[in-house]
Amino acid sequence: MTQLLEARDLVRTYQVRRGLFGTSTPVRAVDGVSLAIKPGETLGIVGESGSGKSTLGRMLLGIDAPQGGDVVFEGEAMPKFGTPRWRALRARMQLVYQDPLAALDRRLTIAQQIGEPLEIHRIIPKEHRAARVAELMAAVGLRPDQGGRYPHELSGGQRQRAVIARALASRPKLLVCDEPVSALDVSIQAQVVNMLRDLQDANDIAMVFISHDLKVVRNIADRVAVMYLGRIVEEASSDVIFKTPLHPYTKALVSSVPVPGKVLEGRVILQGEPPNPANRPSGCAFHPRCALASDLCRSRAPDLLAVGAGRTAACHMVQAPAVAVAA
Amino acid sequence: MMVRFILTRLFRAFITILAVITFAFVVLRMSGDPAQVMLGPDAPNETVLAFRATWGLDQPIWVQYAAYIKSIFSGDFGVSMRDKASAIHLVIERIPATLQLTIPALLLKLAIGIPAGVYAALHRQSIIDRGVIFGAVLGFTIPSFVMGLLLVLLFSIILGVLPSGGQDTWQHGILPTLTMAIGGIGILARFSRSAMIEVMGQPFIRTASAKGLKWKDVVWSHALPNAAVPIVTIVGFMVGSLIAGAVVVESIFSWPGIGRLLVVSVTNRDLAVVQCILLVVAATMVVSNLVVDLLYGWLDPRLRSQSAH
Amino acid sequence: MTIADTSSSARPDHTVFSRIGRAFRQVPFSVGFGIVWLAGMVLVAIFADQIRPYGITAMDLRSRLALPGTFPHVLGTDELGRDVLSRLIQSIRMSLVIAFGATIISAVFGTTLGFLAAKFRGVVEHLVLVLADFQAALPFLIMSIAILAFFGSSMSLLIVLMGFYGWERYARIARGLAISASAQGYAASVVQLGATPMRVYLKHILPNVASTLIVSMTLTFPEIILMESGLSFLGLGVQPPETSLGNMVGFGREYLTRAPWIMLAPSLVIMLTTLSISLVGDWLRDKLDPTLR
Numbered sequence: 001m002t003q004l005l006e007a008r009d010l011v012r013t014y015q016v017r018r019g020l021f022g023t024s025t026p027v028r029a030v031d032g033v034s035l036a037i038k039p040g041e042t043l044g045i046v047g048e049s050g051s052g053k054s055t056l057g058r059m060l061l062g063i064d065a066p067q068g069g070d071v072v073f074e075g076e077a078m079p080k081f082g083t084p085r086w087r088a089l090r091a092r093m094q095l096v097y098q099d100p101l102a103a104l105d106r107r108l109t110i111a112q113q114i115g116e117p118l119e120i121h122r123i124i125p126k127e128h129r130a131a132r133v134a135e136l137m138a139a140v141g142l143r144p145d146q147g148g149r150y151p152h153e154l155s156g157g158q159r160q161r162a163v164i165a166r167a168l169a170s171r172p173k174l175l176v177c178d179e180p181v182s183a184l185d186v187s188i189q190a191q192v193v194n195m196l197r198d199l200q201d202a203n204d205i206a207m208v209f210i211s212h213d214l215k216v217v218r219n220i221a222d223r224v225a226v227m228y229l230g231r232i233v234e235e236a237s238s239d240v241i242f243k244t245p246l247h248p249y250t251k252a253l254v255s256s257v258p259v260p261g262k263v264l265e266g267r268v269i270l271q272g273e274p275p276n277p278a279n280r281p282s283g284c285a286f287h288p289r290c291a292l293a294s295d296l297c298r299s300r301a302p303d304l305l306a307v308g309a310g311r312t313a314a315c316h317m318v319q320a321p322a323v324a325v326a327a
Numbered sequence: 328m329m330v331r332f333i334l335t336r337l338f339r340a341f342i343t344i345l346a347v348i349t350f351a352f353v354v355l356r357m358s359g360d361p362a363q364v365m366l367g368p369d370a371p372n373e374t375v376l377a378f379r380a381t382w383g384l385d386q387p388i389w390v391q392y393a394a395y396i397k398s399i400f401s402g403d404f405g406v407s408m409r410d411k412a413s414a415i416h417l418v419i420e421r422i423p424a425t426l427q428l429t430i431p432a433l434l435l436k437l438a439i440g441i442p443a444g445v446y447a448a449l450h451r452q453s454i455i456d457r458g459v460i461f462g463a464v465l466g467f468t469i470p471s472f473v474m475g476l477l478l479v480l481l482f483s484i485i486l487g488v489l490p491s492g493g494q495d496t497w498q499h500g501i502l503p504t505l506t507m508a509i510g511g512i513g514i515l516a517r518f519s520r521s522a523m524i525e526v527m528g529q530p531f532i533r534t535a536s537a538k539g540l541k542w543k544d545v546v547w548s549h550a551l552p553n554a555a556v557p558i559v560t561i562v563g564f565m566v567g568s569l570i571a572g573a574v575v576v577e578s579i580f581s582w583p584g585i586g587r588l589l590v591v592s593v594t595n596r597d598l599a600v601v602q603c604i605l606l607v608v609a610a611t612m613v614v615s616n617l618v619v620d621l622l623y624g625w626l627d628p629r630l631r632s633q634s635a636h
Numbered sequence: 637m638t639i640a641d642t643s644s645s646a647r648p649d650h651t652v653f654s655r656i657g658r659a660f661r662q663v664p665f666s667v668g669f670g671i672v673w674l675a676g677m678v679l680v681a682i683f684a685d686q687i688r689p690y691g692i693t694a695m696d697l698r699s700r701l702a703l704p705g706t707f708p709h710v711l712g713t714d715e716l717g718r719d720v721l722s723r724l725i726q727s728i729r730m731s732l733v734i735a736f737g738a739t740i741i742s743a744v745f746g747t748t749l750g751f752l753a754a755k756f757r758g759v760v761e762h763l764v765l766v767l768a769d770f771q772a773a774l775p776f777l778i779m780s781i782a783i784l785a786f787f788g789s790s791m792s793l794l795i796v797l798m799g800f801y802g803w804e805r806y807a808r809i810a811r812g813l814a815i816s817a818s819a820q821g822y823a824a825s826v827v828q829l830g831a832t833p834m835r836v837y838l839k840h841i842l843p844n845v846a847s848t849l850i851v852s853m854t855l856t857f858p859e860i861i862l863m864e865s866g867l868s869f870l871g872l873g874v875q876p877p878e879t880s881l882g883n884m885v886g887f888g889r890e891y892l893t894r895a896p897w898i899m900l901a902p903s904l905v906i907m908l909t910t911l912s913i914s915l916v917g918d919w920l921r922d923k924l925d926p927t928l929r
Contacts, residue, residue, distance in 0.1 A: 061828075063828065082833075087830040087831070087832065088830065089830075090828065090829055090830030091830060094828075094829075095828050102821050102822065102825075103821075103822060103825040104822055104825070105822040105826070105840050105844070106822070106844070107843055107844055116826070116829060116831075117829050117830065120829055120830050120831050120835070121830060166829070339766075339769060342766055342769075343766070343769045343770055343773050344773075346766060346769075346770045346773075347770065347773060347774060350770070351782075354782070354783065354786050354787075355786070357786075357787075464911065464914065464915075467914075468858070468907055468910040468911040468914060469907050470862045470865055470866060470903075470906055470907075470910075471866070472865070472866060472869045472882075472885060472886075473885065473903040473906065473907065476885070476889060476892060476899060476903070477903075479892065480892060480896060484892065484893055567775075568775055571775040571777070571778050572775070574777055574778070574781070574870070575777075575866050575869065575870065578870055579889075589778070589781060590781070590870055590871075590872075592785070593781055593782075593784070593785040593872060594871070596785070598785060598786060601781075601782050601785045601786070602782070604778070604782075605774070605778060605779070605782045608774070608775060608778050609773050609774050612772070612773045612774065612775065613773045616769075616772065616773065
């Protein structure tokens with residue numbers, strides 16, 4: 001088995017009721033997403049709010065159940081949420097999300113919380129747990145005396161480090177990080193991202209890094225998938241996507257990332273409204289904001305197809321430009 | 328959207344009333360033979376048999392339940408053992424007497440309690456504030472029976488100016504009404520005060536006065552309407568207790584209202600009347616809670632757009 | 637990396653008890669008085685048998701309706717010559733025991749229902765809400781009177797009945813806090829670590845909810861005392877030969893003119909006790925959770 005995690009055609013819908021007496025319409029937060037992650041690699045998932053990236057992250061961990069498609073982890077189907085098998089699987093896959101203060105119990109010390117997975121999964125005999133907690137704290141850059149502190153006594157960056165230490169306690173093989181640094185000061189962001197990368201290398205952990213911030217993703221991801229309205233519109237290795245983006249949406253995103261020392265030029269500014277999953281445009285979901293949109297784009301949604309070595313894109317203009325324009 | 332809100336509330340009220348009726352039914356059945364309970368131990372045998380037949384006491388429990396509900400809704404609550412009169416009539420004719428106490432008491436509570444609490448909130452740490460808090464605390468820690476007896480001791484026995492029992496003249500109503508009012512004034516004052524304090528501490532009040540509004544306007548148009556919401560809940564309970572709230576007071580002052588009827592009936596094991604009072608009181612509370620809920624929806628637009636809870 | 641250390645102490649000072657301990661050093665006089673009074677009442681209740689000068693039914697027929705201060709009856713006697721002080725002591729024990737038992741039953745019952753409603757949502761939640769509505773629809777006094785009427789006033793029934801007082805408050809608090817903990821908070825994150833629901837509730841949610849619940853308990857406790865006293869006053873609560881504070885006031889009513897102390901002594905105790913609990917409860921609430929009101 002070469003893939004650590006495989007997701008096939010994931011679909012997640014929720015019901016939205018229009019007004020009080022209207023019928024409820026299903027809204028697709030995730031609309032047919034497939035991806036695969038190898039052991040030790042980092043996949044960055046980029047998109048704006050409403051793109052479904054957080055939902056996708058939770059589905060990969062089995063927290064949100066898919067209405068369509070499936071997730072296979074280490075060759076086995078993902079067990080249902082809340083079952084003992086699912087709980088046992090938590091030792092091998094963990095989630096770090098945006099707000100570390102909400103993720104921590106304000107009544108327990110940091111050390112107690114970092115050690116909690118060890119208790120839950122009965123990983124090491126009691127006598128050795130304190131040593132492991134100390135080890136984890138050192139690995140994330142927390143001082144030993146901070147173990148006795150309470151969450152609100154630490155800074156945001158320190159709290160997130162504690163959350164990460166807790167996530168790593170059971171030596172998981174997969175770490176899903178959903179906007180882990182968005183709530184932190186910019187100066188701390190870089191520190192935490194670098195720390196994540198070092199930890200990943202040292203422990204051979206695969207990571208799914210979800211963010212709306214391209215600068216951060218560029219730093220840490222091996223491959224990047226760009227999401228728009230519940231679908232992946234482009235996927236390629238990190239270097240390739242940032243140097244030569246193909247999909248118009250990716251181009252717009254990449255063009256807005258400032259590069260130090262250079263004037264920001266060639267910036268593509270998107271027209272139109274930000275996407276609303278409840279009100280999905282016909283055909284290609286991006287066409288209302290796309291400068292290249294043709295009739296084909298407006299009528300038929302493009303599939304995610306290979307457009308080069310090891311890269312895919314979902315855009316008629318990219319896949320078969322001549323055909324698309326003529327249509 | 329209002330329609331949905333109203334419908335949900337009505338539905339819940341209906342379910343609650345059904346639950347109370349079921350409760351009464353269960354209690355009635357569990358405590359012994361309903362025929363004996365409703366007709367009394369000296370009822371002649373034929374009456375007992377006839378009763379059992381009408382109520383289907385030999386039938387399966389679901390049939391009995393249905394028969395019970397039917398009789399409730401048709402106003403048949405059984406017969407009082409003491410007077411051989413219909414229980415529901417007995418109860419209804421006592422309602423005015425109780426209201427003669429509870430309505431003036433409620434008015435007193437509103438007229439004194441709310442202004443006192445609001446005033447105290449607006450003049451924190453002043454003598455009045457401290458006085459109001461002290462008075463309020465006294466008001467609700469002294470149980471009503473103690474308060475009643477103390478008032479009797481003071482006004483009837485020591486001073487001799489007010490009568491201590493019965494319902495002969497309007498002066499007879501003064502002490503009981505006062506007894507009821509004092510506790511409620513304390514509760515309302517305390518509540519209004521803390522509701523006002525909470526509202527006054529909100530940022531939008533500062534904004535309102537920063538806009539240049541006169542203080543009077545800030546209080547009347549901005550603070551009070553918002554403080555009204557929690558106050559309305561408490562008042563709602565008090566309205567709901569208009570019938571039920573005088574049990575102890577009526578006993579102390581031998582006032583012939585529903586409360587006294589209840590206590591007397593319990594002592595005489597006149598259970599038909601007890602059951603009847605139970606249902607009438609529950610119905611009143613449910614209706615008044617419903618009105619409060621609807622009033623809420625009107626007062627606070629945020630609540631309207633939520634469905635039931 | 638240098639991280640500015642802005643926290644002042646490393647002492648873990650966030651359990652409920654250590655916070656109370658810290659607060660004790662800054663106690664206002666009235667609250668201090670309340671605490672002393674309550675402690676006194678509890679001691680009286682525990683050692684009632686030892687400190688009581690006479691049995692509660694012991695009749696000293698030579699000194700009936702004796703004034704307080706008449707040796708050897710410190711608080712006087714009632715119409716049957718029974719020592720008021722002894723009966724008062726026993727009543728304190730009775731009322732406190734009932735109130736304690738009922739408060740705990742009510743808190744456990746209410747919290748459990750609240751947690752169940754939060755965990756299972758759907759039908760269970762609606763059921764709990766309907767029960768709460770039902771409780772709110774019937775004034776507790778009336779319902780208690782009705783039940784006591786039908787089933788007779790036995791001690792165990794009385795305690796269980798009082799135990800139903802106020803459960804809906806705990807249920808509402810527990811449900812609200814459990815839901816907000818689950819939605820985006822630490823409870824969700826512990827579930828995500830692989831914890832069983834039991835562990836989530838017992839090790840995480842309950843301790844966080846505890847301080848709010850304790851405050852709620854200090855509010856319902858005096859109300860239960862008042863409720864039970866009211867019932868006993870009406871003759872429906874604690875039955876003779878047992879005696880409770882409300883009981884004594886009820887008996888003392890007959891002799892209001894001739895021997896007011898029979899009624900005044902228990903009344904004073906009721907007032908001071910409920911006052912103390914209210915004062916201490918308010919103060920505790922401000923200390924433990926200023927966001928509550």
